[in-house]
Amino acid sequence: MGAAAQAVDISSGQGMGGKYLTFALGAEEYGIIITKVREIIGIMEITAVPHTPDFIKGVINLRGRVIPIVELRVKFGMELKPYDDRTCIIVVDVVGPSGMVQVGMLVDSVSEVVNMAAQDIESPPDFGAAAHADNIVGLGKIKGKLKILLDVDKVIGHSLAATLTEIA
Amino acid sequence: MAEDTKPTLTAQLDEMALKIMLVEPGDLSVVGELVVLIEGLLAMPEIASQPALAKMAAALGEVIGKIVMAELEDSAENYERLGQGIGLMQEVCRKQGADEAAENNFHTLLGLIGYLPGAGHHKLETASEPPANRPEPPPADHPAPPAPAAGTGETLPPRPRILESPPVETMDFLQDLELLTGFVGETLEHLESIEVNVLELEDNPGDLEIVNKIFRPFHTIKGVAGFLNLKSIQKLAHSTENLLDDVRNGSRPMDAQVVEVVLKVGDFLKTMVDNLSLVLKEGPERYLNYDISGHLAWVEAVRVGQGQAPPAAVPAPSPTPEPAAAPAPVAAAEAESPSPPAGKGPAAPSQKAAVGDSIKVDVEKLDGLVNAVGELVIMQAMIRANPRIGAISDPKLIKDFAQLGRITTELQKTAMSMRMVPIRQTFQKMIRLVRDLSKKTGKEVNLVMEGEETEIDRNMVDSIYDPLVHMIRNSVDHGVQPPAEREGQGKPRTGTVNLRAYQKGGNMVIEIEDDGQGLNTDKIRRKAIERGLIQESDKVSAYDLHNLIFLPGFSTADKITDVSGRGVGMDVVKKAVEKLRGKVEVLSEPGKGSLFVIRLPLTLAIIDGIIVRVGAERYIIPTTAIQESLKPLKENYNTVQGRGETLLVRGTVLPIIRLYQLFRVEPTYSDPCQAIMVVVEYEGRQRAIMVDELLGKQEVVIKNLGGLSDIPGVAGGTILGDGRVGLILDLAGIVQSHSGHLSTDNGGDF
Missing domain, CATH: 1.20.120.160 (HPT domain)
Incomplete structure (x- = not known):
């Protein structure tokens, strides 16, 4: 496993320790590296865009700029849940099909920013076909709790690229 | 606008046609771009279905490669032939398959240039980096260059x-x-x-x-x-x-x-x-x-006063590689000065533009400012629309709001104007073009420019350059007659090409007018009949006939009109202008000259649109495409074979597009007689788009949808008055996807 973990580090450059923003989706806790996070905003009205995959919820107006919103629950095949006052949009910078773009991720709630030491991060175990392990940078353990650390470029950036090929 | 971003074979060929037109002998940079375009064409997946076209493209690439390697002649004539070749390729592409006549003509053309198929294959890869590979013998070993092409007095x-x-x-x-x-x-x-x-x-x-x-x-x-x-x-x-x-x-x-x-x-x-x-x-x-x-x-x-001829003269006239000319200034070639007598060239504007102090600003910062100002305007409107604020009847607040409104409007105007630049620079490039062209063709042409201060969106400047070059070229090459002929017709020896720019009714207008021979209406009429565009018996106005020259394939292959250039049709100009959401037309009077009028929107960033509602969603339809909107009567509504729906409007049967079906949203009305039909036209095809309600007309700022692009039917987004995003419809995509889905989507639920 050691070799595999290293391979992840080299390719994504973000597999190791650092500050992570953690958020909840159902019972699961996720984390993304803080350098990718632009801002966190509350839920707002989203304009649906036709001919896009289900997980593209639509677009919003972020201070005069139009950005797409990805509903992570749909993306991960989880059940939908009505939005409440804890529902958040995490705006991240990702590498899209045509360069850097800002994309909002719709999550249940934002938890905290944690410092994750390199030795607390394990490379993702083999889930077989049941879960998309290639989206995952590693599993972080904080105070006995497990955080699933995501590679946002893969989760979001690649789904944007997939959107385009689907349409074409 | 999806088709704009996705290069198609046709688009690529159009691009090539434009490029070949810009090639000047000795100018390898444009030739390089052309090679890149050909490679791009060959790399397109669609080319597999057109083997004839692929073969032609490969041969064209080889010929250009040889010209670059100086194996074939780098001359205006050869480029002209290549241009005609590209015209033939466009023809083949349009006809979607083998056209033996065109192919044979194509190979004859290449043969004229000196190309023999199969003789020494230069791969395209070599051609893509031609200059580095070009054999360059040491200049000292070779004798003086041959005399320049006789007669013209022109030096390359x-x-x-x-x-x-x-x-x-x-x-x-x-x-x-x-x-x-x-x-x-x-x-x-x-x-x-x-x-x-x-x-x-x-x-x-x-x-x-x-x-x-x-x-x-x-x-x-x-x-x-x-x-x-x-x-x-x-x-x-x-x-x-x-x-x-x-x-x-x-x-x-x-x-x-x-x-x-x-x-x-x-x-x-x-x-x-x-x-x-x-x-x-x-x-x-x-x-x-x-x-x-x-x-x-x-x-x-x-x-030292003896450089009568440039050091290197015309390239060798034979297809065999002739050593490049020696660099020594050989004055023997032509005794007279190569330049025309003073005053022959186009008159440069003598006016000196008053240049104010200016600073350079990063484009990104500028866009950021424009965005922020747009947001400010929307926020202000939202605050004023807040019912609680509206309930305050304090005269001071009302006055202050009015003042705030004025300031934001002013700010918006200024921010927008910062994106605009005078068209002067683009116009000035034409001075040189006309000067060189008139020298080359032996005509005397005076270029008169007006309205160089007219401002145009910075983003449009580059896109308008190529069409302008093409039209100026047309006017000088084919519009203005040679001096002797002009005198014979009682005109002054020197022809005049007027290049004008002005703003009119929210449009930027560019006019190119020459006092040459005008379009040959009879020839155009004959060609139109030949192509089945009109009937022998049809009475078509001269204006309508003249504007046929903008049709694809109309003026390309052979020189039937007086404006056909290097095998490049005016349709390329039209396409380039339409890409900028503009229009182009020609007015011409035989013997007196032609006037080309290009109308462009002032900016690409703003579009005039009608906001429509479908269920909870709002969409913007570009006003330019809308012909009318109406509430249909039952007797005008029909289905075809129980599936395709049509609406009879003023005697025309229009297919109906239910926008809610296309975009999969929940509508208020599914009964066409309760809904509103918006009649739109795209490339001559009319459709009735079914929506719930018209909300109003508004100028909106076009924004891209972040990482989402190429969505069929959606040209972009905009921020509406309430801060939400509205989608701008792309009629090209809607008309296309509708014809694709016609059989499956419209399962007569009415």
């Missing part, structure tokens, strides 16, 4: 030459990339101003202030190039500077030779700087070490 510039030997210059100028980037940008600007000033000087040879204006940028280029250790550029700029200094202090008179040499040195410097900019983009391996000795010698010769 030395080709930018590249040394194969180890570079004299080390690449240490790459150490400070930021400085080099700045140098490239500034030098290109300097060169542009030099060109404009030289042309002005040609008309006012005694004006030392203009000499100074040319001298200074050369001096600056020399200085910075020296600092960056760009030795060739420094040397060339330095020697030209010396020449200009002589002119300035009166030790050498200002004459046509000086003008010629300074212009050509400017061109050569531009080639070198363009190469540097390529190096910056693609890495040091793209660096080419240009041979400046020819130009240096020429400048020196002119300086």
